[in-house]
Amino acid sequence: YNQVHQVLSLQCPTLKKFNHSCIPNVDIVKLDNGLVMGKTLRDVKRGDELLVSYKANYMHHTRVERQTLLKQLNIECHCEICQDAAENEPTDLRQGIYCAKCKGQIITPSQIKCSLCETNFNSLLLKYNTEIALLEKSIRNNMHPNANERTLCLLYEALYLRARASYVPSNEYRIKVELGHAKYLALKNFGRQAYFILLEVKSNVTSHYTEDVLWFSFFSEMLLIIKIIMYYTIEKQINNIPVTNLQDLCTLALYIINGGLSYICQSQSDNSEYSSLFEDAHLFLKWRSYIYRCSSAGNVLDNAEATENIGGEIISLIKANATRI
Secondary structure: OOOOOOEEEEOHHHHOOOEEOOOOOEEEEEOOOOOEEEEEOOOOOOOOOOEEOOOOOOOOOOHHHHHHHHHHOOOOOOOHHHHOOHHHOHHHHOOOEEOOOOOOOEEOOOOOEOOOOOOEHHHHHHHHHHHHHHHHHHHHHOOOOOOOHHHHHHHHHHHHHHHHHHEOOOOHHHHHHHHHHHHHHHHOOOHHHHHHHHHHHHHHHHOOOOHHHHHHHHHHHHHHHHHHHHHHHHHOOOOOOOHHHHHHHHHHHHHHHHHHHHHHHHHOOOHHHHHHHHHHHHHHHHHHHHHHHHHHHOOOOOHHHHHOOOHHHHHHHHHHOHHHO
């Protein structure tokens, strides 16, 4: 059980023996042939109890929603997340903001007010959202052919800093602003600055959002930004980004692509999305090959050479997702 995503074959009667937890370590999937599979959601040590979620999951539901769902099943949950303070839950932190008076103090919807100065959450959130909306409007008004590039750059920077000062790292609004800023930087050939933002965002979203949200929202936008950085760096050879950073970006991109392919297979989504991700996989494998060649040779090589030896990796991706073909 020590490998993440290890699949366990379970018979339906066995599931009755699994206890509930709002922070389960096993996800249950029913296949078309009737077989029920359990997939570990994180590392499980020998001797740990395997736990499933009876509808109520801390990543999907607030504490009140979970308690309502479990009450219908006559279950009173005492898992770790239910015993902790409500404001520490991901569903609450995804909407968290910083108190304007008490520096660093977080206010969440469940708290209603700041615990130190009693600043009202809704009033402060409205103030923050209004400030962000005004900055976004200013950016839109300055996005025209004759726009002053310096003014636009300053507005993007102001929006980015305002969002970081107002919202907690896991706040969806802040994440969208950060990704928008990273995209702007990538398009303006500030690839390395965009790279650091992407790494920070990735760390924040993976601990507070579920896969169904990640693959086709934040991760799809991150993949686009990575493609922009790689295109300007490798195809146009404009950016001057360290090879190690490019390797990190390729690894992250292929992680997103592989996860997206797996999720599409499970959810039986549109084939066009699947084909698009496979095209991206081919592109990033080519770029990765090119980066490794440059790294080993110590100089810039012809990008056409990078198309060699990636066929095997494409075949591996196809085999890994063979049920979709």
